[in-house]
Amino acid sequence: MTIKLKSSNKDELLMNKEPDKKKSVKQSFKRDLPDIQMQKADLAIMAGIQDLSALFKAARWTLPVKISVIASTMDHRGVHMSRFVGAIQKHLEGNYLEESLRRICKEVSKTQPHCQVTAELNYPYRDQFLHTKVRMSENGKIAYSFRRLGITACPCSKEIIGIGHMQRSVLSLEICSDEMLDFEEVALKMGECFSTTPTEFLRRPHEAEKILEAQANPKFVEDIVRECLKRFPNADKIEARSFESIHAHDAYAVWKKGNYE
DSSP states (O other): OOOOOOOOSHHHHHHHHHHHHHHHHHHHHHHHOOOGGGSBOSSOOEEEEEEEEEEEEOSSOEEEEEEEEEEEOTTBSOOOHHHHHHHHHHHOBSSOHHHHHHHHHHHHHTTSSSOEEEEEEEEEETTEEEEEEEEEESSSOEEEEEEEEEEEEOHHHHHHHSOOOEEEEEEEEEEEESSOOOHHHHHHHHHTTSSBOOOSOOOHHHHHHHHHHHHTSOOOHHHHHHHHHHHOTTEEEEEEEEOOSSSSSOEEEEEETTTOO
């Protein structure tokens, strides 16, 4: 048996009309809402969003990234930041991160010119991470920044007493490239610049081997920078810092393209 209820109650009638009312209000907002960002301004600046946490999805893995996007306001008061978020969510997947970032730039630049996008991530390499930053626009070179931890043994104390005091060190590399760089290769080459590199899980015999490896290859902080430049001759800037184990200060060295030649 089918029971048919009559809508004699006034409240029920109002409930039946509610969807149409909501639809009408929504359409009214779309039609009447002023575009404040499009108000005129006498100074063009770059503006956008910074450090949006997202996931870059490749074919076989997913990697957390932080994305920043800026574009020119031109002669307008502001940029449409929701379009930046939409472009990120639409394009943040594929075989290569750089290709996705380029697509984000092209999407944003359709309505807001001079777009620049930056991705920051910790790229896994063996049991360590390569801190990586990629910055690019719709066209032109890709600006990379890398940072990797290592270990050094002091050549001076090694020469005097046969044992080089040891410390953790950090190497930073800035380089611009017309082509995409292989993060695995970058991590490998940067690791070669130290006396040795850290390993998380070590039993006592392996700890001893790690120490002997560093002692057989002592490096000043200056040596780290020189070794890095040998492997990345197109670098723009190289920095190294050793967290000294027998001093309260740290050791530091830097090279910039064109500054010391």
